[in-house]
Amino acid sequence: MRLPEDAYLKTASMAAAAFFDTPFFLLEYALRFLRVLVLLALWRTVFASHATGSMTLPQVLTYTLIAEVFAAQLNLRTSLNDAMWDGTLVIRFLRPMGLIRQLAAEMAGRWSIDLVLFSLPLFAIAPLLGVDPRPASPPHAILFITSLALSIVVGLALEQFSGAIVVAFEQPVWLVDYVRVAIATVLSGQLLPLAYYPAGIGELFSWLPFAATTWAPLAIYTGAGNPPLLIATQLFWGITLWPIANWIWRANREKLASYGG
Amino acid sequence: MDLLFVARGPRVALIYYFSDLVRGAAAATATFLLAERFDGIGAWTKPQVLFLLGYALLVRLLIDSFFNYNLAHVSRRIGRGQLDHLLIQPQPLWMALVTEGFAPVTGTGMLLPSAILLGAAGQQLNLIFSPGWCLQFIAYLVASITVVLSFEYAWASIAFWAPRAAEEINSHTWDLLQALTPFPLDGLSGWALGSLLTVVPAGIVAWYPSRALLGLAPLAWPDAAVAPAAAVLFAAFAAWIFTRGLHHYGRTGSSRYLDYGHRR
Numbered sequence: 071m072r073l074p075e076d077a078y079l080k081t082a083s084m085a086a087a088a089f090f091d092t093p094f095f096l097l098e099y100a101l102r103f104l105r106v107l108v109l110l111a112l113w114r115t116v117f118a119s120h121a122t123g124s125m126t127l128p129q130v131l132t133y134t135l136i137a138e139v140f141a142a143q144l145n146l147r148t149s150l151n152d153a154m155w156d157g158t159l160v161i162r163f164l165r166p167m168g169l170i171r172q173l174a175a176e177m178a179g180r181w182s183i184d185l186v187l188f189s190l191p192l193f194a195i196a197p198l199l200g201v202d203p204r205p206a207s208p209p210h211a212i213l214f215i216t217s218l219a220l221s222i223v224v225g226l227a228l229e230q231f232s233g234a235i236v237v238a239f240e241q242p243v244w245l246v247d248y249v250r251v252a253i254a255t256v257l258s259g260q261l262l263p264l265a266y267y268p269a270g271i272g273e274l275f276s277w278l279p280f281a282a283t284t285w286a287p288l289a290i291y292t293g294a295g296n297p298p299l300l301i302a303t304q305l306f307w308g309i310t311l312w313p314i315a316n317w318i319w320r321a322n323r324e325k326l327a328s329y330g331g
Numbered sequence: 332m333d334l335l336f337v338a339r340g341p342r343v344a345l346i347y348y349f350s351d352l353v354r355g356a357a358a359a360t361a362t363f364l365l366a367e368r369f370d371g372i373g374a375w376t377k378p379q380v381l382f383l384l385g386y387a388l389l390v391r392l393l394i395d396s397f398f399n400y401n402l403a404h405v406s407r408r409i410g411r412g413q414l415d416h417l418l419i420q421p422q423p424l425w426m427a428l429v430t431e432g433f434a435p436v437t438g439t440g441m442l443l444p445s446a447i448l449l450g451a452a453g454q455q456l457n458l459i460f461s462p463g464w465c466l467q468f469i470a471y472l473v474a475s476i477t478v479v480l481s482f483e484y485a486w487a488s489i490a491f492w493a494p495r496a497a498e499e500i501n502s503h504t505w506d507l508l509q510a511l512t513p514f515p516l517d518g519l520s521g522w523a524l525g526s527l528l529t530v531v532p533a534g535i536v537a538w539y540p541s542r543a544l545l546g547l548a549p550l551a552w553p554d555a556a557v558a559p560a561a562a563v564l565f566a567a568f569a570a571w572i573f574t575r576g577l578h579h580y581g582r583t584g585s586s587r588y589l590d591y592g593h594r595r
Contacts, residue, residue, distance in 0.1 A: 092496040097503035101510060104531060107523045108514050115373035115518035116365060241346065249350045252357035261361040268368045 077167060078175040085149075085179030099188050106138045106192070109261070110199060124265040129292045131201045133263050136291055137284065139189045139203070142181050143218060144284045145260060146225035148173035150233045154243045159326065170230055206293025213297045217287040220304035224282045227311035234318035237326050259285030265294055279307040333399070333434040344437055351395070351440020358391075359384040359444060362513050375515045378455035379545050385448030386544075387513045387537035390475045392441035395434065402432035403480060404505060406487035409576075410498025412585030424577075456545070464544070467555075471540035474562035478535050479508055481565035484573050491576030494586060512536045528561070535561050 074080070089095065110131055117127040125133070137144060150173055153159040162169055196203035205211040228250075236246045255261060257280035264272035264285045275281055276295075282304040289295030337344040366372050366380035375383070394403050401407045405428075408414050417427040458464070486504045490497035511533035516524055527534040539558050542548040548555075 092499075094497065094500050094503055097500070097507060100531070101503070101507040104507075104523075104527065104533075105510055107519065108511055108516065108527075111516070111518035111520070111523070112365070112372065112514055115515070116369050118518075119369070119371075119373055242343075245346060245350050249353050252350075252354045255357045256360045262364055266368055267364055 078171065081172055081175040082179030085176035086183050089180055089183040102138055102141065102188065106135060109134045125263060125294050128202055129294055130263060132203060133288050133292045135196050135201045135203055137260060137288055139193050140218065142184050143222055144287065145254065146177065146222060146229065148177045148229050150229060151243050151247050154236060170226060174226060205291045210290055210293055214287055214291045217290045217301055217304060220301065220308055221283045221287045223308040224279055224304060224311060227308065227315045228279060230319055231311060231315035234315055234322055238318055238322040240325065254280050257281065258283055263294065277303065279311060282307045333436045337436050347437050348440050352443060355388050355441040355444040358509065359388060359513055372515050373517050374547065378452045380515065381448045382452035382456065382545060383515060383537055383541040384513050385445050385452055386541050388441045388445035388448065390472065390479065390536055392439060392445050393476055394479060395438035395441060398432040398480065399434035399438045400432050402428055403483055404501040405484060406490040406497055406501040409487060409490035410494040415585060468544060471544060471558055474558040475536045475540055477562035478532050478565050481569035482508060482532060485569040488572045488576035491580045507531055508533050508536060532561065532565065
């Protein structure tokens with residue numbers, strides 16, 4: 071079957087429209103906004119009493135705000151888990167499109183709404199929160215875009231890897247998801263820049279794939295890291311993880327069983 | 332029931348337990364690392380931060396242990412039409428809710444991190460566990476749990492009117508509270524702090540009680556009574572709206588299933 075040229079665009083557009091199926095995404099936005107307020111206040115409190123650290127206060131505040139602005143991309147999630155949970159993954163297998171590509175298209179559709187309703191407004195009001203949201207310099211901004219693209223590549227590989235683990239070990243979807251989220255929260259630098267982890271732990275974590283999704287682009291954006299090294303690390307994980315995730319997925323996908331509906 | 336779950340397959344139960352343990356540790360990590368790196372956060376010394384984190388995890392542990400099986404995420408029960416399973420039991424709804432969620436085995440994943448944090452904090456702060464302090468600790472714990480559950484049940488009541496749209500609303504409200512609970516909120520501006528003590532009462536769950544228990548706030552009675560008073564108010568509001576929803580449900584029943592059994 072020949073695929074329409076705009077099939078992925080249409081998929082993204084359908085996913086974007088489905089975003090408004092329930093109005094409760096506003097609660098998630100409330101959480102994200104309040105979280106950013108709390109973290110900004112926390113950093114100000116910390117810096118008021120300890121004016122030391124490998125990053126300056128403005129850098130840390132920008133890091134915290136931009137982490138939330140690009141949260142959907144830096145901690146990307148497709149609807150793979152939902153599809154496994156409710157059994158609609160079967161329908162996705164029947165579509166004449168690659169599984170990960172269609173999941174990525176759906177994800178991009180949701181991102182477009184998220185961008186308009188949350189990310190851009192948060193970026194715009196950053197000065198009201200006392201944060202300069204601009205990147206460290208124009209070259210850093212360009213490198214950030216490259217790094218963000220690589221972060222998405224690594225994030226998608228991790229997503230497929232996590233799905234493959236669920237199927238391979240026949241574990242409950244949400245159980246694996248909870249553990250993955252918990253580990254990613256600690257290892258990625260999502261809540262706390264890795265530069266602020268005690269006793270060299272952050273340096274160790276910065277070599278792991280989770281850091282390639284979050285810490286690397288944010289460190290480049292704020293000028294807190296070495297861009298060539300960070301991008302090289304992301305490239306390494308992108309190149310390494312994809313074949314592994316693909317292999318595990320292909321080797322195990324026929325084990326998939328779902329009792330949703 | 333909970334023991335049965337374990338007996339059926341210890342492997343799955345152990346994995347659940349381990350995942351809870353990892354989640355518990357992760358929930359406290361950011362604040363813990365920050366306190367470790369800077370030897371405290373603002374007015375809070377490192378042991379005091381450990382106490383706050385341990386207290387927050389203890390609240391979560393008790394909710395996981397006594398209100399498990401989606402009873403703290405009751406919008407799922409309501410939205411999926413599963414409230415009927417409780418309503419047909421020959422006992423009042425409140426009794427069914429209190430008894431059915433008891434999960435002393437699988438709900439205790441937070442026990443270890445919570446015990447370590449509270450133990451370490453108690454030792455480093457040289458806390459004196461006088462009967463008065465212990466009573467106050469228990470009173471605050473009950474208040475914290477009441478606030479969390481009231482917040483969950485109040486939001487879950489929407490599922491009586493919009494079962495499909497609001498089925499997962501408690502996932503959002505739960506995340507909202509849990510994500511904001513393990514932080515000292517002292518540096519927040521007035522309106523932000525006000526919001527976190529009223530609209531989204533994350534501050535009442537751990538920060539406010541910990542301040543009072545550690546003597547970081549004046550122990551004058553109006554201040555000490557804020558958390559218990561808030562718990563009573565939140566519980567009254569949740570009971571009012573949940574009862575209204577239940578009356579509505581009594582007239583309409585669940586509309587989630589088609590005649591041939593599939594979920595809408």
